[in-house]
Amino acid sequence: xxxxxxxxxxxxxxxxxxxxxxxxxxxxxxxxxxxxxxxxxxxxxxxxxxxxxxxxxxxxxxxxxxxxxxxxxxxxxxxxxxxxxxxxxxxxxxxxxxxxxxxxxxxxxxxxxxxxxxxxxxxxx
Numbered sequence: 665x666x667x668x669x670x671x672x673x674x675x676x677x678x679x680x681x682x683x684x685x686x687x688x689x690x691x692x693x694x695x696x697x698x699x700x701x702x703x704x705x706x707x708x709x710x711x712x713x714x715x716x717x718x719x720x721x722x723x724x725x726x727x728x729x730x731x732x733x734x735x736x737x738x739x740x741x742x743x744x745x746x747x748x749x750x751x752x753x754x755x756x757x758x759x760x761x762x763x764x765x766x767x768x769x770x771x772x773x774x775x776x777x778x779x780x781x782x783x784x785x786x787x788x789x
């Protein structure tokens with residue numbers, strides 16, 4: 665009897681813990697990398713950067729080595745790391761790679777190149 669009660673109590677505690685983790689975004693969900701509120705914030709913050717990069721290339725014949733070269737003529741500010749998003753940029757061989765990173769659910773990266781002209785997102789839980 666005590667053993668059965670212990671099993672039930674342990675099972676209920678485990679179930680409650682799993683439900684709490686799922687609600688806190690710790691366990692995987694059906695939301696793939698690149699989808700959801702945080703990803704949408706990343707896309708929105710990146711859109712003016714990508715437009716500025718293309719305008720800069722049209723004017724100068726090449727992409728800038730650093731995003732700071734876009735300020736003030738093409739952007740008012742360069743996106744900076746926040747609690748939700750981090751950005752990275754590199755240019756080489758007449759092209760560039762721009763990405764943003766966010767956590768929740770999992771650790772995710774969305775990357776953009778001018779050749780592909782679309783976002784590629786990946787993540788790990």
